[in-house]
Amino acid sequence: MRRNVLITGASSGLGAEMARQLAARGHDVALAARRVERLGDLEKHIKTQHPDVRVSTYALDVNDHDQVFAVTKQVVVDFGGLDRFIVNAGLGKGARIGSGKFYANKETAETNFVAAIAQCEAAMEVFYEQNAGHLVVISSISAMRGMPSSMTTYAATKAGVAHLAEGIRSDLGRLTERGKKHDIAVTTIYPGYIRSEMNEKVEQDVRFMVDTETGVRSMIKAIEAEAAEAATPAWPWLPIGAVMRHAPLKVVRKLM
Numbered sequence: 001m002r003r004n005v006l007i008t009g010a011s012s013g014l015g016a017e018m019a020r021q022l023a024a025r026g027h028d029v030a031l032a033a034r035r036v037e038r039l040g041d042l043e044k045h046i047k048t049q050h051p052d053v054r055v056s057t058y059a060l061d062v063n064d065h066d067q068v069f070a071v072t073k074q075v076v077v078d079f080g081g082l083d084r085f086i087v088n089a090g091l092g093k094g095a096r097i098g099s100g101k102f103y104a105n106k107e108t109a110e111t112n113f114v115a116a117i118a119q120c121e122a123a124m125e126v127f128y129e130q131n132a133g134h135l136v137v138i139s140s141i142s143a144m145r146g147m148p149s150s151m152t153t154y155a156a157t158k159a160g161v162a163h164l165a166e167g168i169r170s171d172l173g174r175l176t177e178r179g180k181k182h183d184i185a186v187t188t189i190y191p192g193y194i195r196s197e198m199n200e201k202v203e204q205d206v207r208f209m210v211d212t213e214t215g216v217r218s219m220i221k222a223i224e225a226e227a228a229e230a231a232t233p234a235w236p237w238l239p240i241g242a243v244m245r246h247a248p249l250k251v252v253r254k255l256m
């Protein structure tokens with residue numbers, strides 16, 4: 001069992017629910033985000049529900065890269081190691097390219113991609129040192145193709161993090177080929193529409209939107225299985241994702 005789990009963006013949505021479900025399965029959880037009061041409430045909730053589980057909270061802005069490394073090191077000290085790092089913190093801000101809102105797109109690119117590099121760096125340093133660990137990267141089904149309008153930059157960042165994870169997996173494959181034994185795994189999760197703060201303003205009847213608990217249950221199943229890649233929930237997103245990869249753009253636009 002990968003006992004100790006660090007989750008970034010644990011103050012709401014998928015991150016908070018992953019913390020609740022992992023704690024229910026007996027994992028110790030390190031919760032990181034900027035809104036520390038939210039993390040405090042979640043810590044209290046988990047401790048009440050699961051008194052045997054260890055929970056700690058960490059103030060973290062993932063765009064402060066030094067802080068990403070410092071928090072990761074602190075978790076290793078506090079928990080006596082780090083077994084799994086879930087790169088989850090993310091932002092859905094964005095505007096059509098050419099609409100004059102460069103700074104919204106830049107903020108999304110920095111939070112979702114540049115900061116993800118910092119998190120992967122911090123995690124992999126620890127995992128190489130331990131020769132064990134599980135890196136989980138939360139991408140999005142929108143990563144399958146270029147997306148229009150306000151989703152363009154967001155989808156590009158999510159394709160970026162998926163490739164980042166695949167590159168790290170390739171490094172590990174090379175180690176294995178050279179006969180170096182290790183227990184390090186990398187999982188990329190491609191969630192479909194799951195209810196969270198990011199999409200709370202979206203109408204209730206969005207096609208295939210599932211509630212947070214259902215969506216995250218599917219994510220946790222794939223994470224615990226240490227699948228290399230998983231679209232979650234698998235139905236309908238596995239077939240939709242496969243179609244998206246190859247369909248003409250006018251079809252892709254209708255699928256998301």
Ligand SMILES: NC(=O)c1ccc[n+]([C@@H]2O[C@H](COP(=O)([O-])OP(=O)(O)OC[C@H]3O[C@@H](n4cnc5c(N)ncnc54)[C@H](OP(=O)(O)O)[C@@H]3O)[C@@H](O)[C@H]2O)c1
Nearest residue numbers: 009011012013014034035061062089090140194196197198
């Ligand atoms: N919900 C979906 O349908 C869906 C689909 C595909 C992918 N995803 C991905 O799932 C992940 C979680 O999103 P969500 O849907 O749960 O949205 P959410 O409820 O808005 O949660 C986003 C989380 O990211 C954190 N965050 C944002 N900027 C941060 C920063 N600079 N430093 C540290 N933490 C930061 C937020 O915490 P603070 O504000 O407290 O810092 C919050 O906890 C994201 O990567 C998102 O792209 C979601």
